[in-house]
Amino acid sequence: DAKTTQPPSMDCAEGRAANLPCNHSTISGNEYVYWYRQIHSQGPQYIIHGLKNNETNEMASLIITEDRKSSTLILPHATLRDTAVYYCIVSNQGAQKLVFGQGTRLTINP
């Protein structure tokens, strides 16, 4: 029962903005959108989360559409170290029920 849909892979040039899309058309009113990433051979790393307003932190920006049916994670100036699998997850129970899908494999090219 997939709650989110992401492209399996994307490429981006180093120094450019990486924009990762996520569809969550069945999101309910109290569900948050979370983004994590997993660099090869490491545990996943929290990036950002939001409910309906756009959010920004030192790692990324999260843009959520007004109808909340999709969102975009933006890495403003991608570096080679941003190469990873990026997971978009929706949940209304905090970390207790985060279900990781296949994610998007982002490759940053020099």
Next chain:
Amino acid sequence: ETGVTQTPRHLVMGMTNKKSLKCEQHLGHNAMYWYKQSAKKPLELMFVYNFKEQTENNSVPSRFSPECPNSSHLFLHLHTLQPEDSALYLCASSQEGGRAAGELFFGEGSRLTVL
């Protein structure tokens, strides 16, 4: 360094062995988790502990036995495993309630190979 430490990082065991994975978090969090990541598969949630009490068992076979003696330590006891149990086992912690809810901190994982 995430504040979550897992040992051992690598483990090879036979199907009749008994071994344990250990996880320790130095973040003062109130919830701890075990996840399994098999090759080519998404992460699977196995167990959730809140304030040392198990609140989630995601239909995990009894050959995996978790133990949470306090809020900072979590163990996964392994016995009579099968080769298909070979995977990366990830521990995580979180502080539930408030703005930080949903922010999981993961360890580096313990890579298990069952022969």
